[in-house]
Amino acid sequence: MKKFLVAIVMAVMPLAASASGAKAPLDHIEVDPTNQASLQRGMQTFVNNCMGCHSLKYQRFERTAVDAGIPNELVEEHLIFGDQKIGEQMTIAMSPADAANWFGNPPPDLSLEARLRGPDWIYTYLRSFYKDESRPYGVNNVVFKDVGMPNVLESLEGVKVNNCTPEELHAAHGKIDPLTGKSMNSCITTVKKGQLSAEEFDKVIYDLTNFLAYVGEPYKQDSKRIGTNVLIFLFIFFFFAFALKKEYWRDVH
Ligand code: HEC
Incomplete structure (x- = not known):
């Protein structure tokens, strides 16, 4: 009985953890590694x-x-800077100690970020920077309060200000008008236009998030393919196994 109670408490605990602390709602996307x-x-x-x-x-x-x-040649030519080789891991030169000094927190490795936070979080986070002069880099973030990262895509996105009360933020953020596909969040407004329109910027962030989701599980497509092949094999093998079983038992009865 005691064990049973412990099991129930353990099962319910994650629910309690996720219920604590009001979080900004997230915009949902469907990632597509294909x-x-x-x-x-x-x-x-x-x-x-x-x-x-x-x-x-x-x-x-x-x-x-x-x-x-x-093609490998294109990656070598345009996407690898410095003297890294195509077979190497996608590491960077910045040392974590220097980075912690510059940004407060070092920028984390993002290989498993989509597994940790989920694609919806990344997609919302990258579109939720707003102007905040009290922060060292002049920006804050709706889903990551007091973040140490500058808004590196500001030239594309433009500058937004946040005039929301906390209630408004939690009610409105993330709601998309089904007719126009635009955000219904009216208390966060763009004060300086970027190079891209809101829709174009969303597409850029979708692709970026899709890429990070792929990086979190690069073997996913392989697993699907192998899984399908195994099922096909088992299906065909069943007939041979069945025929063999019949042959073995023929003389027994
Ligand atoms: C100038 C350096 C810098 C650049 C460029 C930069 N970031 Fe960051 N990023 C940071 C720092 C610093 C943090 C850690 C913030 C903190 O913990 O307060 C961070 C945090 C993050 C996080 C949250 C990590 C977590 O704690 O879960 C994500 C996601 C992220 N960055 C994505 C990106 C993406 C995508 C880009 C490119 C568009 C980018 N960053 C460009 C410095 C940078």
Whole structure:
């Protein structure tokens, strides 16, 4: 009985943990690791804008190139800076100690970020920076309060201000008007336009998130393919096993 009670408490505990603390609602996206065009754009955005600070140390350039359908020569020419080789991991030169000094917290490795936070969180986070002069880099973030990261895509996105009360933020953030596809969040407003429109920027972030979701599980497509083949094999093998069983038992009865 005691064990049973402990088991129940353990089962309910995660619920209690996720219920505590009001979190900003997240915008939902469907990631698609088979969409190679999206992975290619995501990788390009990542290498150009994020790899100055964040590594993907469990991922190799070559594996990424193959899965995203980019020829190795193009990756070597355009997506690898410095003297890294295509077979190497996607590491960076910035030392964590220096980074902690500059940013408060070192920029974490993002190989498993999509597994840790989920694609919805990343997609919302990257679109939720707003102007906040009290912060060292002049920006804050709706889903990651007092974040140490500057808004590196500000030139594309523009500058937003946040005039929301906490209640408004939690009620409105993440709601998308089903007719226009636009955010219904009216208390966060753009005060300076970027190079891209809101829809174009969302697409860039979708591709970037899709890429990071792929990096979290690069073997996912392999697992699906192998799983299907195993099931087909078992199906065919069943007939042979059945025929063999009949043969063995024929003389017994
Ligand atoms: C100038 C350096 C810098 C660049 C460039 C940069 N980041 Fe960051 N990023 C940081 C720092 C520092 C943190 C840690 C913030 C903290 O913990 O307060 C961070 C945190 C994050 C996190 C949250 C990590 C967590 O704690 O779960 C994500 C996701 C992220 N960055 C994604 C990106 C993406 C995607 C790009 C490219 C568009 C990018 N970053 C570019 C410095 C950078």
